[in-house]
Amino acid sequence: MSRKISYEKELAFQADRRKATTEFIKIISDLWYDKSIEIVLFKNQVIDRNVSDIIHLHEYAGEFVQKPISIFDSVELLRAINDLKLPPSKLDIGKLTYEYHSDDNNFNNVKAFVVEKLRSAADYDGIKPKDVVLYGFGRIGRLLARELMSKTGKGNQMRLRAIVVRGTMDEAVLEKRASLLRTDSVHGNFMGTVSIDGKNNALIINGTTVHIINANQPEDVDYTQYGISDALIIDNTGAFRDKKALSRHLKAKGASKVLLTAPGKEIPNIVHGVNHLEHDPDTTQIYSAASCTTNAITPILKVVEDSLGIRKGHLETIHAYTNDQNLVDNMHGKYRRGRAAGLNMVITETGAGQAVAKALPALKGKLSSNAIRVPVPNGSLAILNLDLKNKTSLSGINTILKKYALEGDLVEQIKYSLSKELVSSDIVGTSAPSIYDSKATLVSDNGKNLILYIWYDNEYGYSHQVIRLAKYISKVRRYTYY
Structure with a gap:
């Protein structure tokens, strides 16, 4: 009889845990789309994850820090975060839960704990959105497009406005490029929608227009014709590697900065997190994200x-x-x-x-x-x-x-x-x-x-480093709590 009772308790616990995980998913979605607050769990992305993924990530987190990281605690903390007025942010719910259970936590009230931990957000000045152009659309270019579009949110950080390619452009070619973005043999299907606008030479990604511009030379493009200004050009072609060649991008109307997704010569080679602060975005126009x-x-x-x-x-x-x-x-x-x-x-x-x-x-x-x-x-x-x-x-x-x-x-x-x-x-x-x-x-x-x-x-890990550096260059890094 006791085994049956124990089994029934296990079933009840699993049901409660999955129900709490469903609430977790709803709150992180509301925070992201309504307030531009991105939640991660010890650096792992949780937006667009399913219930099983979230439960697994909590189990990994608990093993990693050797403390209980419970979905029930995470939900309670998320409720408190949702009640606060915060700027666009990236918050690690795993770190917050870990600290809430730490020995030096003197707060018995979750709301008071969260207010204290995130109080520095009040000093955050805010950010101005940055137009982004992908120059090239190969392996790295398509992964950058996926990540930029899936993390657009309310559009107050980086906005993918255009992609520059070479060669003829008609609806058949446009559809091929759309297909390569939708499906990938390594990284799977894009978790969004991609269609084409043949009349305007554009991809419609998650309902947002991204112009496909045909150009043989960087300086030939007039981005302002597409409503693009002060843009960051992310060159992922590999064709231009030194300062002189990459400077050609800056001759294009509407371009202001350049980021190379390869090692570069005569320009700062940056590994974000290690040496990015050594170069001021206000005075440096061309960067390399190294290899x-x-x-x-x-x-x-x-x-x-x-x-x-x-x-x-x-x-x-x-x-x-x-x-x-x-x-x-x-x-x-x-x-x-x-x-x-x-x-x-x-x-x-x-x-x-x-x-x-x-x-x-x-x-x-x-x-x-x-x-x-x-x-x-x-x-x-x-x-x-x-x-x-x-x-x-x-x-x-x-x-x-x-x-x-x-x-x-x-x-x-x-x-x-x-x-x-x-x-x-x-x-x-x-x-x-x-x-x-x-x-x-x-x-x-x-x-x-x-x-x-x-x-x-x-491919994927490197693309995220490129985006981290791009955010620093563009001065659109949000308030973060890691």
């Missing part, structure tokens, strides 16, 4: 350098194949890349080891690097072999990185994995550029050598 690999390893290297010191090291990146490689064996300008990408592991070079020094000058000349392209379409792994100045242990390095993943300036950049079963397909769709595999780390007996395994979605 996906540089964004993956630099946050981790900064933590290790600041905490333990690095004498020297080697980076080996096990990287998904890219468009630059051949589908079948054929001629190629670089060694080995001519062999079939889907059938071979291909040794090639990477400049990420040297590029790190642009964000972390203390590591200049200390890192060698190489790359192996492997037969997966997305999801990569960086292996860092580091000689340290100061000793550590397995628990020591894990504690250090867990702290940085939980609080501080790198919480958006570092995700701490607890899984013993993590493989490359598991990290596809992760917004953090660095996923620290805590279960794979190796430390030498003398504590002076580390081997770290850093996973990264070389």
Whole structure:
């Protein structure tokens, strides 16, 4: 009889938990669409997630911080947030719940706790929306479009107004571009609507017009004809890499700043979270978001350098194949890349080891690097072999990185994995550029050598770094509580 009662209690608890999760989803939707307040759970996006996703994220959060992160507490805190008058914000409900249960919380009342934690929002001056143009519409361009459009909200941050492409444009080509945005073999279907306006050469994304502009040269475009002004041009073509070439974008009417989604020459190469504050958006017009690999390893290297010191090291990146490689064996300008990408592991070079020094000058000349392209379409792994100045242990390095993943300036950049079963397909769709595999780390007996395994979605995680940097450049970063 007792087993039956216990089972009935379990069923009742599951029903109550799912009901609370449904309320959680409704409140975060209301906050986002009515007040431009985005809720995340320890950096994980929760907008447009289903009930099972939200429950799973709460379980991960509880395991991560080793404290109960209950959906019932989250809902109670969200109710209190919904009652406040806040500016456009990005708030981590996981961090708030964790702090509410911490030993130094002196508040018995949820409302008073939330008011105290978010009181600095009252000093926030607000933001002016920024027009954005995607120059190019390849792998990164389409992911940027997806993310920008799905996070438009009330449109008081970044507004995707146009996409510039080359080649002829008719309804058939426009429909092909719309189809590539709707569906993706790696990242799945776009969680929104995409249709075409053939008469006006535009895509209608989630009911909003995004002009498709045909241009062969950056300076040929007059963005003001489309009602676009003071725009940030995000160049994801890879065709323009130095200051002189990228400056051509600034000759276009309606353009004011440029962001390159690749390593650049003679311009600031930025890993957001590490060195973005070193360059003032009021005085710097052209930026580079560096490479996906540089964004993956630099946050981790900064933590290790600041905490333990690095004498020297080697980076080996096990990287998904890219468009630059051949589908079948054929001629190629670089060694080995001519062999079939889907059938071979291909040794090639990477400049990420040297590029790190642009964000972390203390590591200049200390890192060698190489790359192996492997037969997966997305999801990569960086292996860092580091000689340290100061000793550590397995628990020591894990504690250090867990702290940085939980609080501080790198919480958006570092995700701490607890899984013993993590493989490359598991990290596809992760917004953090660095996923620290805590279960794979190796430390030498003398504590002076580390081997770290850093996973990264070389498309999705990098695209989020581009958007974070774009928001900083455009001065549309919201009030945040991380």
